[in-house]
Amino acid sequence: MQTLNVELGERSYPILIGSGLLGDAGAYGELAENRQVLIVTNTTIAPLYLSTVEQALSATKLRSLALADGESHKTLHTAAEIFDALMADSFARDCVIVALGGGVIGDMAGFAAAAYQRGVDFIQIPTTLLAQVDSSVGGKTAVNHPRGKNMIGAFHQPRRVLIDTDVLATLPDRELSAGLAEVIKYGLIRDLPFLAWLEDNLERLLQRDRDALTHAIAESCRNKAEVVAADERESGQRALLNLGHTFGHAIEAGLGYGEWLHGEAVAAGMCVAARMSQALGLVSQADVQRVERLFAAAGLPIHPPVGLGPDRALELMGHDKKVLGGRIRLVLLRQVGEAFVTGDYDSAVLERILADNFSLQA
């Protein structure tokens, strides 16, 4: 088992990475002992792992809530089901919420934990690669608004993140690839050696080699933890983690949440960001091809879907949280392995990139 720490003063917490953690009572520490515990999961994960987690906990009151699966359910309305469950069983302010699932469950249960009685403890147990390497770490919680992704939320750090690598065995291939999109992101924005390692080891990752996956998860979490520790509330460098996300959110919102997986939309979005970086003279054509090659090898789309069109894409990007002072701020590549945030670019270049990448017709 490996342990990383997210250093945030009194809000610091450990990330435990290893095999068999779900059923290991010790992995939960004192957090779930003699406490009221609500496990929030979904109907896909519940039959696979819920009983294992339940048996590892020694709670004074243990309830579970299996929500409908999928991004389309990540709404204020579904979060209200969590509040209802907590209230129906008189959960007190010293209760613990356990988020057992992918990013949707983690974001939504985390938001419920942030808001219930103005904040209760929660534990993240991410069950997708994407949630393990990204959304479970760093305290961003949210639900979607019909007009925009993650628009209603809170910064609320978990007390602990348990990453059980065994759960990846049941993950569909498509979800594994989607998780790799965020893994590759860390290499692109700030860790060139890791990017090179990924290029060399992508086959092992796709074959679910446990050592390779554990290394990729640990390196991703280390990168994420460093960024979050330096900028918890995204006033600066944390925004780099959004590489590809502004374009990606437009794809997700334009298609309807859940049509493409988040990782798929972000992969295509990172390719668009790379092309925009090239158009601005920052990176070379060879760099863009290197980026595209890696995403393609990971089984990910490197182009936005046909049909959205540049105007709709721009409109949807305008709903993204990365808008400040009326200007869409973009994360771009200064070079492969180094991203930066800017609102200072030629709008005509953005328009051309959108026209080239978001076709209305095939």
Next chain:
Amino acid sequence: MQTLNVELGERSYPILIGSGLLGDAGAYGELAENRQVLIVTNTTIAPLYLSTVEQALSATKLRSLALADGESHKTLHTAAEIFDALMADSFARDCVIVALGGGVIGDMAGFAAAAYQRGVDFIQIPTTLLAQVDSSVGGKTAVNHPRGKNMIGAFHQPRRVLIDTDVLATLPDRELSAGLAEVIKYGLIRDLPFLAWLEDNLERLLQRDRDALTHAIAESCRNKAEVVAADERESGQRALLNLGHTFGHAIEAGLGYGEWLHGEAVAAGMCVAARMSQALGLVSQADVQRVERLFAAAGLPIHPPVGLGPDRALELMGHDKKVLGGRIRLVLLRQVGEAFVTGDYDSAVLERILADNFSLQA
């Protein structure tokens, strides 16, 4: 104009108290200049003061939303209307929400500000005495759950509080009295000289003497600011501000929110707390009578309504946030002018107090 400061490091903010602040562009500082501003108000306040506030602001985009008036509308559902308004007009993360109204509007707009894009700036402009002396200061925001008051919320400090004493001219008598309940509370929990001043000046306050009201507001805000600065997230002494609130919340929830005003329920709740303090041998019968006399003189109820009954009251108290480790924590009086929090009391005494105070029949 008086200015107090709530000292919370980088989250510090000023409370401005004076006449004519609503229409004074300078009172808003730079906060509402060249920003997107959404004014959240209600249908009672909008015709009285909305245009004054709108004219004082020099926003790049100015929208207003008038919600239905009353505690029964302080729900997640109504908060969603605020999110809808923000999203419909593409409000960005650097927007400002102005809460123009009483405690319901302040709590709800504040919660929306806390959650929209994970936190945007907001300004409190309280238009009831209760909101001016209590809910607008300190960053507690929330909406109610059908099973409990303020159960869904956030700690999110305003950037500024504007208390315009002129608005009290249009406040109904009943609301003035309700506000005095929280004013008196500060005297009871930590400020005996202020309590004596209130006893001497209650008539002036009821006659809306401007100097007396300004003094009462300033002293209340000073007390609140000191408590909040020492304990922002209510891990300790901030809980003293809940004197009477656990009993009061049971009254509000039992009757249905809005039947009694919050201040009325809390006044009766403080009298119950005083009686419980007497039953535990902490204060004298004369002390209890002194407390009752002051609330009665302020036009406030000193007994819970008939009909709720002790069992229902206890059940509703169990839903209150002041439950820790399965035990209802109560704020009691060690003496008049000094409150304390305890979960260490004889349950039989609580049961007797509930039986005596929450009658099923007249």
